Amino acid sequence: MNLTRRHALFLAATPLLAQKRPRLAITMDDVRWPGVPGDRLLAHLGKTRAFLFAIGEAVDNPEGARILETWSAAGHRIGNHTWSHKPLFSSADPAAFEAEILRTEALLTRHSGFRKVFRFPALKEGQTREVRDRLRHFLKTHGYRNGAVTLDASDWFYDQQLRARLKADPAFDVTRFRQPYLDHIFDRARYYDQLSRDVFGRSVAHTLLVHYNLLNSLFLGDILAMFRARGWDIIDADDAFADPVFERQPDTAPAGESLLWALAKETGKFERRLRYPGEDDTYEKPVLEKLGLL
Numbered sequence: 001m002n003l004t005r006r007h008a009l010f011l012a013a014t015p016l017l018a019q020k021r022p023r024l025a026i027t028m029d030d031v032r033w034p035g036v037p038g039d040r041l042l043a044h045l046g047k048t049r050a051f052l053f054a055i056g057e058a059v060d061n062p063e064g065a066r067i068l069e070t071w072s073a074a075g076h077r078i079g080n081h082t083w084s085h086k087p088l089f090s091s092a093d094p095a096a097f098e099a100e101i102l103r104t105e106a107l108l109t110r111h112s113g114f115r116k117v118f119r120f121p122a123l124k125e126g127q128t129r130e131v132r133d134r135l136r137h138f139l140k141t142h143g144y145r146n147g148a149v150t151l152d153a154s155d156w157f158y159d160q161q162l163r164a165r166l167k168a169d170p171a172f173d174v175t176r177f178r179q180p181y182l183d184h185i186f187d188r189a190r191y192y193d194q195l196s197r198d199v200f201g202r203s204v205a206h207t208l209l210v211h212y213n214l215l216n217s218l219f220l221g222d223i224l225a226m227f228r229a230r231g232w233d234i235i236d237a238d239d240a241f242a243d244p245v246f247e248r249q250p251d252t253a254p255a256g257e258s259l260l261w262a263l264a265k266e267t268g269k270f271e272r273r274l275r276y277p278g279e280d281d282t283y284e285k286p287v288l289e290k291l292g293l294l
Ligand SMILES: [Zn+2]
Pocket: 029, 030, 081, 085, 121, 122
């Protein structure tokens, strides 16, 4: 290849190079705190500002209030994740679901980190267009944004299995879960980031979904270090949610999953790459089974 041609190729690639490094923010759900060394979670985040989506009934107690106060004081944001965490399946009553959002808001609003950002339990946003649009209208009327996830995963399942192992054997070597968990998260990151590039021609600012759990109290720091080592930037959750992709309201039913999953689904062009649900324990069981961790 001669120099002129190489130069031309470089120029052609320049607009892509400008945003070549993928960006990722941490969003952490539920705040079911018993048995979780929460201060370690906070320490893992360092200077990164995360979004904590709290279940009302999980934090309606002195320790829950202390956690939200501590996280607020450290500059993290607090979002609404319903009162009881019942997902919006077809059996759910939309009016009761809305009442839960308001009940949780009344509890969270006293914390300085609280912002009107709502995350749907299990990322289920309505099984029908009617329920989906009702909730979209409700959230808008009450000043809420959807705290959507672009990078979905099943950390909750790895946590569940880790705790089961510890219960059966208190001497169990927890570090056996480290690499499988890191591999799972990076595998999903590669998948959703490629989907972003293929649907939009760019890498959106990602929001990673993880949970307030034992697994992350052990390995969240390793997750962040892994992303940085592989050329990703870790950004504040507020900055990620400023990406225009979070204004999008895909026309899919059932509604929900990763926002990128739904936007890809809406195009009708990516069927072979879209499993449903997007993430679930059924995909992870064979992986942990093979490693002797199930
Ligand atoms: Zn949740």
